[in-house]
Amino acid sequence: MRFMLLFSRQGKLRLQKWYMATAEREKKKMVRELMQIVLARKPKMCSFLEWRDLKIVYKRYASLYFCCAIEEQDNELITLEVIHRFVELLDKYFGSVCELDIIFNFEKAYFILDEFLMGGEIQDTSKKSVLKAIEQSDLLQEEDESPRSVLEEMGLA
Amino acid sequence: MPAVSKGDGMRGLAVFISDIRNCKSKEAEIKRINKELANIRSKFKGDKALDGYSKKKYVCKLLFIFLLGHDIDFGHMEAVNLLSSNKYTEKQIGYLFISVLVNSNSDLIRLINNAIKNDLGSRNPTFMNLALHCIANVGSREMAEAFASEIPRILVAGDTMDSVKQSAALCLLRLNRTSPDLVPMGEWTARVVHLLNDQHLGVVTAATSLITTLAQKSPDDFKTAISLAVTRLSRIVTSACIDLQDYTYYFVAAPWLSVKLLRLLQCYPPPEDAALRSRLTECLETILNKAQEPPKSKKVQHSNAKNAVLFEAISLIIHHDSEPTLLVRACNQLGQFLQHRETNLRYLALESMCTLASSEFSHEAVKTHMETVINALKTERDVSVRQRAVDLLYAMCDRSNSKQIVAEMLSYLETADYSIREEIVLKVAILAEKYAVDYTWYVDTILNLIRIAGDYVSEEVWYRVIQIVINRDDVQGYAAKTVFEALQAPACHENLVKVGGYILGEFGNLIAGDSRSSPLVQFNLLHSKFHLCSVPTRALLLSAYIKFINLFPEVKGTIQDVLRSDSQLRNADVELQQRAVEYLRLSCIASTDILATVLEEMPPFPERESSILAKLKKKKGSMNVPDIDDSKKNMNGNGNVEHNNNNEPNEVTTKVYVRITAKQNCFEPGFKHCQSRGLAHIFSKIVPGFTYVKLKC
Numbered sequence: 029m030r031f032m033l034l035f036s037r038q039g040k041l042r043l044q045k046w047y048m049a050t051a052e053r054e055k056k057k058m059v060r061e062l063m064q065i066v067l068a069r070k071p072k073m074c075s076f077l078e079w080r081d082l083k084i085v086y087k088r089y090a091s092l093y094f095c096c097a098i099e100e101q102d103n104e105l106i107t108l109e110v111i112h113r114f115v116e117l118l119d120k121y122f123g124s125v126c127e128l129d130i131i132f133n134f135e136k137a138y139f140i141l142d143e144f145l146m147g148g149e150i151q152d153t154s155k156k157s158v159l160k161a162i163e164q165s166d167l168l169q170e171e172d173e174s175p176r177s178v179l180e181e182m183g184l185a
Numbered sequence: 186m187p188a189v190s191k192g193d194g195m196r197g198l199a200v201f202i203s204d205i206r207n208c209k210s211k212e213a214e215i216k217r218i219n220k221e222l223a224n225i226r227s228k229f230k231g232d233k234a235l236d237g238y239s240k241k242k243y244v245c246k247l248l249f250i251f252l253l254g255h256d257i258d259f260g261h262m263e264a265v266n267l268l269s270s271n272k273y274t275e276k277q278i279g280y281l282f283i284s285v286l287v288n289s290n291s292d293l294i295r296l297i298n299n300a301i302k303n304d305l306g307s308r309n310p311t312f313m314n315l316a317l318h319c320i321a322n323v324g325s326r327e328m329a330e331a332f333a334s335e336i337p338r339i340l341v342a343g344d345t346m347d348s349v350k351q352s353a354a355l356c357l358l359r360l361n362r363t364s365p366d367l368v369p370m371g372e373w374t375a376r377v378v379h380l381l382n383d384q385h386l387g388v389v390t391a392a393t394s395l396i397t398t399l400a401q402k403s404p405d406d407f408k409t410a411i412s413l414a415v416t417r418l419s420r421i422v423t424s425a426c427i428d429l430q431d432y433t434y435y436f437v438a439a440p441w442l443s444v445k446l447l448r449l450l451q452c453y454p455p456p457e458d459a460a461l462r463s464r465l466t467e468c469l470e471t472i473l474n475k476a477q478e479p480p481k482s483k484k485v486q487h488s489n490a491k492n493a494v495l496f497e498a499i500s501l502i503i504h505h506d507s508e509p510t511l512l513v514r515a516c517n518q519l520g521q522f523l524q525h526r527e528t529n530l531r532y533l534a535l536e537s538m539c540t541l542a543s544s545e546f547s548h549e550a551v552k553t554h555m556e557t558v559i560n561a562l563k564t565e566r567d568v569s570v571r572q573r574a575v576d577l578l579y580a581m582c583d584r585s586n587s588k589q590i591v592a593e594m595l596s597y598l599e600t601a602d603y604s605i606r607e608e609i610v611l612k613v614a615i616l617a618e619k620y621a622v623d624y625t626w627y628v629d630t631i632l633n634l635i636r637i638a639g640d641y642v643s644e645e646v647w648y649r650v651i652q653i654v655i656n657r658d659d660v661q662g663y664a665a666k667t668v669f670e671a672l673q674a675p676a677c678h679e680n681l682v683k684v685g686g687y688i689l690g691e692f693g694n695l696i697a698g699d700s701r702s703s704p705l706v707q708f709n710l711l712h713s714k715f716h717l718c719s720v721p722t723r724a725l726l727l728s729a730y731i732k733f734i735n736l737f738p739e740v741k742g743t744i745q746d747v748l749r750s751d752s753q754l755r756n757a758d759v760e761l762q763q764r765a766v767e768y769l770r771l772s773c774i775a776s777t778d779i780l781a782t783v784l785e786e787m788p789p790f791p792e793r794e795s796s797i798l799a800k801l802k803k804k805k806g807s808m809n810v811p812d813i814d815d816s817k818k819n820m821n822g823n824g825n826v827e828h829n830n831n832n833e834p835n836e837v838t839t840k841v842y843v844r845i846t847a848k849q850n851c852f853e854p855g856f857k858h859c860q861s862r863g864l865a866h867i868f869s870k871i872v873p874g875f876t877y878v879k880l881k882c
Contacts (some may be wrong), residue, residue, distance in 0.1 A: 035510075041252075041254075049324065049325070068198070074529045074531075074532045074569060074570060075529055091560065102495075103444050103497050105489045105490075105496060106444045106490070109441075110615040112486055112489075113434075132202055135245055135248070135278065137400075139277065139281075142318055146321050146351075147321040147322075147356065147358055149358060149391070150390065151351050151390075151391060152387035152390070153390060153440075153441040154386070154387060157431065163350065165273065168273040182616060
């Protein structure tokens with residue numbers, strides 16, 4: 029996968045993950061162009077299209093468009109399911125995920141994506157293991173954050 | 186609410202995001218952002234050392250601002266500092282920041298690499314994963330230099346945890362993509378192949394991805410992976426659902442891993458070992474069989490996953506191109522999908538069939554679906570699906586169906602989307618030329634192209650039709666008659682005027698006998714379009730006029746009057762003026778013999794690679810475009826090319842030599858002076874150093 033974008037119907041970019049090195053200006057241009065093309069598609073059209081030398085796979089979930097760019101030889105249908113799996117993970121984590129969750133917890137969305145995809149390739153396809161890994165890191169957070177009193181630190185309470 | 190609390194949530198960040206969302210205008214948003222940036226800047230510069238939580242919060246805010254689309258030019262130092270924190274969340278935010286805002290400052294890079302090195306060596310799997318992720322996300326050359334040799338070691342070490350193995354494999358994959366020369370092959374490659382046997386399917390998946398990329402670089406090193414891949418695939422495909430548990434996706438067994446294994450196998454030709462080959466064939470047959478079974482679930486995820494594996498299997502069958510039964514079965518399966526309810530499947534079936542069409546085993550099978558594809562062209566609502574249908578028609582075209590396919594493509598062209606017209610024009614032109622038995626059909630087709638989509642008929646196309654007409658005696662009369670009739674239309678495209686002007690100039694004499702197309706009628710017809718045309722076309726028409734003077738002395742006076750008119754002799758455009766002046770002069774002073782020699786019929790063109798094909802290849806990039814068969818019949822009707830193309834012209838004094846313009850594969854049918862001397866001067870001189878062609882101008 030070359031990159032993944034999440035954007036709303038109003039053209040607001042909610043998440044962008046790039047798996048290949050691109051200049052910032054070029055990224056902005058590509059995002060603008062692609063958003064225009066995808067938002068112009070009608071509901072019954074197919075989920076794939078050709079753009080530049082890449083294939084675009086996109087799917088709309090509620091108010092968000094999930095859009096992936098893959099290479100010529102990659103498998104389109106399995107990419108659709110990569111998107112679906114990502115949505116499932118977000119859903120499980122946030123509990124009935126909606127766009128607001130992704131806006132206010134954008135860093136968490138990135139962390140979940142990173143557990144699932146790395147370098148553009150899918151890491152682990154077992155939903156259970158990915159969720160477990162995310163839970164574990166959250167637990168680490170808990171440990172970090174819970175304030176300990178001086179006595180606790182010294183082991184006297 | 187989530188099962189696990191989301192940690193501290195960074196309240197300040199949430200408030201900030203709310204503020205931004207509540208901004209009523211872009212200016213308000215920028216104002217709020219600048220306020221925050223100033224605040225963060227002062228906090229970073231401040232005397233008080235910030236605690237980890239605050240640093241994390243501010244770095245996160247900066248990240249948010251950046252992702253909104255604003256430029257951030259500070260904060261990197263603080264982010265790098267976070268990397269050395271022992272707290273996981275602080276590290277995490279630090280890594281996220283530097284992965285998103287990549288900085289090429291070499292001091293920073295050194296610090297970052299140091300932090301990564303520490304985390305890699307920490308033996309803490311969570312920290313190691315963070316570090317590996319960062320390397321994979323950034324993938325810069327400096328990181329590759331620092332870590333490319335370390336990561337294979339981590340990957341194959343016995344005590345590495347599964348999750349770290351996965352990360353290491355994919356990290357290595359990314360490094361290999363960006364800096365392949367820095368990833369050395371070594372004895373670790375054999376152990377990576379061995380990972381395909383690992384118990385943990387996540388590790389197998391990651392290893393398969395890695396091997397697929399590496400095998401493209403050095404296929405021999407990974408040959409042993411083939412048999413392991415086939416075995417593993419076979420086990421998955423024949424397994425019952427409960428075997429794979431976590432890796433079953435909507436009742437499909439390990440679809441991602443299956444697809445990856447099939448991709449890996451596409452890096453190699455069919456296995457040489459007969460037992461292995463038959464095992465693979467069995468596997469592929471099972472996948473094809475499963476497609477015929479009733480679905481285990483109504484959900485689209487189930488069918489997508491199942492079909493993803495099916496399509497990848499078909500890709501492998503096409504790649505091997507060695508088992509006729511499999512190829513035909515694949516073709517039939519795709520044929521079924523051509524009529525499926527789901528648009529996605531129809532799209533993919535059309536796409537896959539394109540590749541099938543070029544295999545000799547399945548070409549005939551593909552042709553049986555022609556009617557369905559033509560129907561798709563007419564009825565599909567989605568333009569991208571129609572485009573795939575055009576591609577498939579182009580791929581399946583051969584001598585038996587060329588006339589029908591070209592006719593269908595022409596009728597589609599009438600209503601096609603503007604963005605795809607040029608490509609269709611190029612394809613029709615290529616097919617018409619390649620499969621023309623009767624060249625009158627070819628001429629008709631190209632003229633139709635100009636009529637339907639004149640704006641999208643590029644130069645290469647109409648140059649080509651002229652070249653072919655010049656080279657084939659048998660079609661010249663027909664061409665003259667047809668363009669003459671076509672030009673009668675009240676509104677004809679400028680490209681038609683160009684083609685018509687050139688052909689009538691060369692071959693108008695063939696139809697001049699008929700009173701309806703007498704020389705005067707021809708001239709008036711062309712001249713009626715003159716003022717509607719652009720400068721290059723007018724230049725071409727002027728050349729046609731001088732040719733008429735040579736061919737038809739009876740209209741010499743009429744044409745001279747036109748040339749003599751002020752609008753020509755004093756034309757604002759230099760080229761037109763020059764031509765008018767010189768042609769007029771030529772017509773006055775040259776004797777009939779000399780005029781006839783100067784304006785002799787154009788000699789045939791030499792064979793060259795079709796520029797149309799080159800243009801189509803450039804447009805489509807890497808797509809498979811069939812080549813014009815070079816061994817086909819000679820472009821000339823009579824089989825000899827009477828062209829003198831060397832630098833030594835043999836007849837000197839009475840011929841006019843002109844320089845060929847630099848344009849590849851074609852020339853401007855007109856004069857181009859080597860110097861600004863007049864025509865009469867060139868008459869008797871030869872300027873050495875140019876390639877000369879005897880030209881009629």
